[in-house]
Amino acid sequence: MATLNTEANIAAPDDFYERLIATHRGLTDAQSALVNARLILVLANHIGDPGVLAQAMAAALDGVGAAADAGGG
């Protein structure tokens, strides 16, 4: 099974991050949430591998939600 790559994999990380934030410029919070959801779906389709996607979802969920709330954030 393919493994989720969480090592640095983007050649120019600061360029990427700037572009990511710029994508949201001028959007309302609701529009931003929608753009983020669409972005995830587009990227998920690109990745394709269900095992990798499941690992990515787990990594994203880790530390968020009930467990984190109990810790007081």
Added chain:
Amino acid sequence: MKTYTNPVYPYARPAELDAPGARRPVVIVGAGPVGLAAAIDLGQRGVPVVVLDDDRTVSVGSRAICYAKRALEILDRLGCGQQVVDKGIRWNVGKVFFRDELVYRFDLLPEPGHRRPAFVNLQQYWFEEYLVERAQAVAGVELRWESKVVGVAPHADHVDVTVATPDGEYTLECDWIIAADGSRSAVRQLLGLEWEGQVFHDRFLIADIHMKSDFPTERWFWFDPPFHPNQSTLLHRQADDVWRIDFQLGWDANPEEERMPERILPRLRAMLGEDADFEIEWASVYTFQCRRMQRFCHGRVLFAGDAAHVVSPFGARGANSGIQDADNLVWKLDLVLKGLAPDRLLDSYDAERTRAADENILNSTRSTDFITPKSNVSRTFRDATLGLAKKHAFARRLVNSGRLSVPAILVDSPLNTPDRDPDFAHGPGAMVPGAPAADAPVAGPAGEWLLSYLGGDFTLLGFDAAVGPFGVAALARDPIPCKVVQVGGKPTAGATTIEDVLGLAVRRYGARPGTVYLLRPDQHVCARWREFDLPSVRAAIARATASA
């Protein structure tokens, strides 16, 4: 302040108040780090220079405190690097915390074999004091205190500078002005020149405290720490047990109130503990901006440092880039003044340093956007990145608490001669045309570091006696002389021979026997070949002096 007393430099009545003086080749406005570095460099080259400063002391408050490796190497060439390094606090490691957890650690100089560390921290007043001492020791440098520029009148072949002193006004006539008079540059304003950019909507408290502590000598940056929720905090150690703490306050903070000790002390107690024993040395509340002039050269008025460009402080890209401005400008101005290069050589100062300013502005803007997110979604991404960073390497690369000053690599400079030999390395750290020369430990007559042998004049660095005695003699006699330094091989008459004691010079320069590098007077590579050829070297020097 407990640890520092500002010196008071003597004002002397200038002779020009009584009778017009001779035209000066160069007047520098501003005796800060950039103006002083330029003055020392000009003086060392035999160019007499008058430095005008509206005050009579060094920086009030610690202000710029992080001096990068490249700036220290430039100071070495100016004869005052050792003092700064001896007094300063060396550091290479930075740590980033999110809330109370360490999420990221970086080491800026993991590689040994360099004379200078990645950074030293030193209060700007000490830094300037050492530069003033050095400037006073260099023949031909005249420092004029309490001398405020109130008029600048450019003409085709000279500039008239009107100077206000306690005894009245006088006019100095000069060939060139270097305006190094800071972000509120009087010269820029007198000429009605604009600069463009953005002001960030955030406020920061800088508090310098005197405290005995065994805290590590590292840069610590907190996002949303328990002692200062929802904001960031930065901690740096300076000389004399002085610590710099930077608290992000947000745009709504009242700068007058936040400056008061009764507001500062609770913030410090929350961070350092109720029992911590410290005294406040100096505090200031500031906002910051990223902007630059469109051009740094306006006829005979040449702008450098904060007068030409300002950045937010995250990344230490202010004073460090200003010192590189001076380093870049002075050798060119010297050749122009001596009639050895055309005025258009100065266009390359503009081209090279506006590009460097853009790189600094880009990096510090990105850091600021990460530290001060401008929207909810930007803040969400920021916190998501920090949350992932503890576990996942990819996210650590995205965390941005400041991308610290690295030397400009002048890859697109018109002064570079493109590689002709195809097998030179081009990756990160490679000595491509435009890169500043890498240091290495060596043995030779002028000390144990390679950089001591390079720069000042053009330098041809040859490996294994690459340059024969005829070439050495011919280059020494040229109108723009070029000295020859050879790494290894038999000594050659007229050249300096050094030994590559650990093999690091050969490795860092990707050298083979016969390889030669041509270095500009500011130690940047401008050409390289796999074998020496006199006409090629002469052509490259002509190109590097806009004389081709």
